Amino acid sequence: MAAVDRVRELLDPDRVPGPGDDSAGYLDLLPPDAQRPRTGAQNAMHSPLVASVYERWWRPAFSRVLLGPNGPSMTDERKLARESLELDRARTVLDVCCGPGNFTRHFGETLGDDGVAVGLDVSPPMLARAVRDNTGERVAYVRADARELPFPDKTFDAVSCFAALYLVPEPFRVLDELVRVLAPGGRIAVLTSYLTEWPGVRQAELLVARLTGQKMFARTEITGVFTRHGLTEVRQRISGAAQFVSARKP
Numbered sequence: 239m240a241a242v243d244r245v246r247e248l249l250d251p252d253r254v255p256g257p258g259d260d261s262a263g264y265l266d267l268l269p270p271d272a273q274r275p276r277t278g279a280q281n282a283m284h285s286p287l288v289a290s291v292y293e294r295w296w297r298p299a300f301s302r303v304l305l306g307p308n309g310p311s312m313t314d315e316r317k318l319a320r321e322s323l324e325l326d327r328a329r330t331v332l333d334v335c336c337g338p339g340n341f342t343r344h345f346g347e348t349l350g351d352d353g354v355a356v357g358l359d360v361s362p363p364m365l366a367r368a369v370r371d372n373t374g375e376r377v378a379y380v381r382a383d384a385r386e387l388p389f390p391d392k393t394f395d396a397v398s399c400f401a402a403l404y405l406v407p408e409p410f411r412v413l414d415e416l417v418r419v420l421a422p423g424g425r426i427a428v429l430t431s432y433l434t435e436w437p438g439v440r441q442a443e444l445l446v447a448r449l450t451g452q453k454m455f456a457r458t459e460i461t462g463v464f465t466r467h468g469l470t471e472v473r474q475r476i477s478g479a480a481q482f483v484s485a486r487k488p
């Protein structure tokens with residue numbers, strides 16, 4: 239069965255308006271003008287030019303700024319993701335805010351024959367790039383809003399959301415959705431911004447965040463959500479102005 243048909247099987251009929259359109263190579267469940275960008279950062283994610291350079295140039299450069307010059311490389315990030323999501327044991331993985339599929343394809347390559355990696359994003363240019371550059375037998379892409387995931391509770395063995403929570407509207411609603419669709423025993427991993435506790439640098443980070451329309455998350459904001467949801471094995475790794483947080487749903 240094609241990966242996109244596997245995704246159709248996973249959808250919650252009560253959360254999707256109709257069958258969706260897969261003529262562009264991804265399953266589009268939204269009207270064309272869904273989530274109009276409001277900030278500079280959101281706008282960039284809807285630009286075909288940014289989408290075309292994102293995986294090769296934009297993301298590696300952004301990682302150096304966010305994670306620091308000695309932080310993990312893209313290869314390290316993928317390894318960290320695979321390990322913390324325990325993909326060797328997973329069958330279904332959801333990569334929320336997948337951009338051009340720069341993690342999703344690797345996730346699909348890690349899964350067994352009956353596995354499926356679903357990349358979900360709201361931006362048509364990003365998804366067009368994902369379909370162009372990062373397809374695979376066990377990979378499918380969906381256009382949907384991370385604030386209202388179109389899947390039933392407890393669907394996925396692993397759920398990720400990398401380099402996105404700081405620019406999505408209503409990031410805490412997105413976090414609740416990530417936890418909702420995670421199956422018992424499943425693993426969740428999030429990479430997002432980290433607001434330093436050093437007073438001078440903290441003010442500078444907050445200023446840059448305000449100017450660019452991004453959110454900086456304080457030390458316990460993400461871990462606190464996971465703990466309140468009853469997740470266990472909550473681990474936080476801080477690197478530069480970024481934090482990588484993983485946990486398990488009991």
Ligand SMILES: C[S@@+](CC[C@H](N)C(=O)[O-])C[C@H]1O[C@@H](n2cnc3c(N)ncnc32)[C@H](O)[C@@H]1O
Pocket residue numbers: 273283284297334335336337338340341358359360361364382383384385399400401402405406407
């Ligand atoms: C910086 S990219 C991250 C791509 C990839 N996960 C990575 O780690 O490089 C952030 C993505 O979040 C997507 N995004 C923003 N708001 C969203 C929403 N409400 N629902 C789904 N995707 C959203 C953007 O379209 C963009 O592709």
